[in-house]
Amino acid sequence: MEWRWDFTIEILPRMLSAMLNTLLAAGIGYTIALVVGLIFLLGQRTKFRLCNWIVRECVEFIRSTPLIVQLFFVYFVAPQFGLVLSAWVSAMLTIGLHYGTYLSEVYRGGLEAIPRGQWEACRALNLSPARTYFRVLIPQALPASLPGMGNYLVGIFKDTPMLSTIGVVELMHTANALGAETYRYLEPYTMVGFMFLIISLPTAAWLRKFERYVGRSMGITK
Amino acid sequence: MSTQNHPLELPEGSPLVRFSGVTKRYGDLTVLDNLDLDVGAHEMVSVIGPSGSGKTTVLRMLMTLEKIDEGVIYVDGKPLSHMERNGQLEFANEKYLRTQRTNIGMVFQQFNLFPHMTALENCIEAPINVLGMKRDEAEERALNLLDMVGMLEKKDQHPTRLSGGQQQRVAIARALAMRPKVMLLDEVTSALDPEVIGEVLNVIRALNSEHKLTMLMVTHQMGFAREISDRVCFFYEGKIAEQGTPDQIFNDPQNERTKQFLSAVLDAN
């Protein structure tokens, strides 16, 4: 099988628009995961033991089952219980929850790295618990959490092909469709791999720069 | 209940701070043992004693960083560790603690400044968000305090850019910005290089002589305790083994433990 440039150029517009969907899915999924992670984190640190326990168990449960199983469950099984969600909504919800559990662990690591004295100073100054978290502890946990957060951004991006299995029209889905329509697989799949590469590599480099920038601008590293 | 003999309020003219029969345990270890300690308004009280005798614990209990097990702590005549409910004292809840805690300020051995905030931001965070001050007003006060501790020029620096002595002076300004009635100082010079200890001690001297602030200070600096204190308390195994004026404690200690401790410390220097 020979590489055909004319075919490559012919399918390029469709691939690029699928690429946009991939980026959109990763972006939305990650944003949800960032927030869900924070909710999972704080939900385990309330003064209500029962709440902490329930959240902790949910996090453990979600973390220890594969993403694709959860995806199928939400998209194919949930409707049988009356919860009908579109492919996109199922996908965003599942990625958000799944990666939210990972991010809550990343945040937790960042929080635990903060010296105890910071919490004591907040209490001595009588800051409210909300202020203590959002103004003092979380901003300090951020620089330590950024590398982990960056990894999961790239991780979500690389997991988006899984969404093709429930019919989200992203890169992989489009490449599959093109293959089925034209019986040519070389160009579509090569382009998928290449497109992932040209996004992932610069993103990873940019993330490292961003980590240094944040550390410096917060005055935490010199 | 162990609080039965404790009044709901102290009578007029009582000391600003009173520990009344306070016990604190960690598991089997009794760290404060039925402790009675008074600190009068405008008094400077130093706490000295061997490592592990409970000096830091006294301050942490008064700062309400942790709960006591028995006894009652009063501040300004009102219970601090406890609150009144149906004519009885019971352990204070968080809401009550938040109303009482503003009376007390603390400076830590490790400074504990917020590293992501400048010196000035460190000093206005709580006044704005806890005392509800306007930003202008909080800044004006903070600038005065930073000036008083000699840190006005560094007001826009982050703590990582400051020396230990400078950080500690900012930490003192930050605590003062809350206008506490009592200041707690826990070995505030122990983490400092010898050459910057003096600048921090000078600030404390000024607080004592010019502002007549009520202070409870844990220190290993016997010379300083002797010079500045109205009263010195020698702690041993969670109790005050001996207390008195600096002259009594340092020149004429009565308790064997005090004598041993002082001779060991003075030998080391």
Ligand SMILES: Nc1ncnc2c1ncn2[C@@H]1O[C@H](COP(=O)(O)OP(=O)(O)OP(=O)(O)O)[C@@H](O)[C@H]1O
């Ligand atoms: N959170 C804790 N859990 C268990 N034990 C503790 C805790 N905090 C303090 N202790 C113990 O309580 C005792 C008194 O501690 P504290 O810090 O009050 O001593 P200190 O007089 O300040 O000593 P130093 O001069 O070394 O600072 C020590 O034996 C210490 O190990």
Ligand SMILES: [Mg+2]
């Ligand atoms: Mg101590």
